[in-house]
Amino acid sequence: MVLVTGGVGYIGSHTVVELLNENYEVVIVDNLCNSSMLVLDRIRKITNKEFKFYNLDVTDKNSLKIVFEENDIDSIIHFAALKAVGESVEKPLEYYKNNIVGALVVFDLMKEYNVNNFVFSSSATVYGKPESCPIREDFSLSTTNPYGATKLMIEDIMRDLSRANKNLNLAILRYFNPIGAHISGIIGEEPKGIPNNLMPYITKVAIGQLKELNVFGDDYDTPDGTGVRDYIHVVDLAKGHLAALKKLKEKPGLVTYNLGTGQGYSVLDLVKSFENVSHINIPYKITDRRPGDIGMCYADPTKAYKELGWKAEFGIERMCEDSWRWQSNNPKGYEENSELLDMITSEI
Numbered sequence: 001m002v003l004v005t006g007g008v009g010y011i012g013s014h015t016v017v018e019l020l021n022e023n024y025e026v027v028i029v030d031n032l033c034n035s036s037m038l039v040l041d042r043i044r045k046i047t048n049k050e051f052k053f054y055n056l057d058v059t060d061k062n063s064l065k066i067v068f069e070e071n072d073i074d075s076i077i078h079f080a081a082l083k084a085v086g087e088s089v090e091k092p093l094e095y096y097k098n099n100i101v102g103a104l105v106v107f108d109l110m111k112e113y114n115v116n117n118f119v120f121s122s123s124a125t126v127y128g129k130p131e132s133c134p135i136r137e138d139f140s141l142s143t144t145n146p147y148g149a150t151k152l153m154i155e156d157i158m159r160d161l162s163r164a165n166k167n168l169n170l171a172i173l174r175y176f177n178p179i180g181a182h183i184s185g186i187i188g189e190e191p192k193g194i195p196n197n198l199m200p201y202i203t204k205v206a207i208g209q210l211k212e213l214n215v216f217g218d219d220y221d222t223p224d225g226t227g228v229r230d231y232i233h234v235v236d237l238a239k240g241h242l243a244a245l246k247k248l249k250e251k252p253g254l255v256t257y258n259l260g261t262g263q264g265y266s267v268l269d270l271v272k273s274f275e276n277v278s279h280i281n282i283p284y285k286i287t288d289r290r291p292g293d294i295g296m297c298y299a300d301p302t303k304a305y306k307e308l309g310w311k312a313e314f315g316i317e318r319m320c321e322d323s324w325r326w327q328s329n330n331p332k333g334y335e336e337n338s339e340l341l342d343m344i345t346s347e348i
């Protein structure tokens with residue numbers, strides 16, 4: 001059985017769908033601090049499969065222990081974390097407490113219950129300001145904000161754990177920029193308040209909830225001056241976790257992979273692709289650079305391809321189509337009525 005912490009969230013829910021489709025037994029733990037209970041029914045509707053769910057906080061060891069006690073867990077995918085860079089600068093303590101303590105509690109219980117397989121959601125943010133692109137896994141690591149620091153610290157803890165215990169099989173997955181949604185249009189990304197990330201910002205402008213897009217800087221050393229990122233479809237990313245789980249069964253010790261497409265797109269490239277698929281004009285305004293942002297960031301994903309046999313399949317247009325289907329079907333995110341859900345799912 002696979003324990004998925006944070007499995008109600010954006011990437012977690014898409015990964016649970018892929019796990020269930022591949023007939024894994026799944027138990028989700030989530031405290032719903034950044035997600036909605038409605039996701040659970042939607043996962044059931046997409047997969048027609050059952051799974052277990054515990055509404056609890058992973059930093060609460062006594063509660064999480066019950067999950068290990070009641071279920072025969074052999075592997076863990078650990079998504080549960082706070083993830084907003086800006087918020088982490090304002091509330092560092094919350095980020096260190098939630099992300100670091102959460103991971104430590106999970107590691108403790110793995111030891112107690114002899115669970116040896118663990119997949120961790122890391123991020124391209126651990127490359128800091130990369131020396132060049134594409135970024136390889138052996139590039140130097142650094143961070144510029146508390147969120148990134150929690151990711152790098154947990155990676156360091158994993159490297160230490162792996163040195164100390166040769167039975168552990170640990171995968172560090174460094175995600176680039178996940179966008180898109182499940183093709184059903186019933187699960188997707190639902191940021192609270194004004195989105196930090198580009199795609200949800202674009203889709204909120206497209207449905208008229210935000211007036212225009214702010215483009216943070218057009219004077220970077222990139223082809224059109226706007227920031228370049230490696231956007232990856234969330235379903236491709238989800239499948240990367242299944243590939244990593246299979247790798248862990250080979251008992252490799254500690255492994256680290258970039259999960260990206262290897263292709264960089266600028267802010268304006270993404271806006272154009274979105275306009276092409278949605279036929280909606282996205283008004284934008286160029287503003288100052290955002291502190292801490294870098295010009296260019298895209299992956300060299302060849303290691304994941306060579307060792308996991310995994311590579312991203314979906315291109316930028318499909319990512320835009322799926323993001324738009326999700327947003328236009330769910331203008332208020334998950335707080336829609338169930339009638340609409342029935343209507344949409346009858347078309348899958």
Ligand SMILES: NC(=O)c1ccc[n+]([C@@H]2O[C@H](COP(=O)([O-])OP(=O)(O)OC[C@H]3O[C@@H](n4cnc5c(N)ncnc54)[C@H](O)[C@@H]3O)[C@@H](O)[C@H]2O)c1
Binds near residue numbers: 010082102
């Ligand atoms: N989305 C991205 O751009 C991105 C990029 C790189 C890495 N990541 C990492 O991937 C993981 C998943 O990200 P996401 O985009 O799906 O975020 P998300 O906020 O949608 O999902 C995280 C889930 O974890 C839950 N959670 C948080 N703290 C918890 C706690 N203490 N106990 C139990 N549940 C808790 C939240 O309620 C939420 O459902 C995170 O670790 C994030 O840092 C995300």
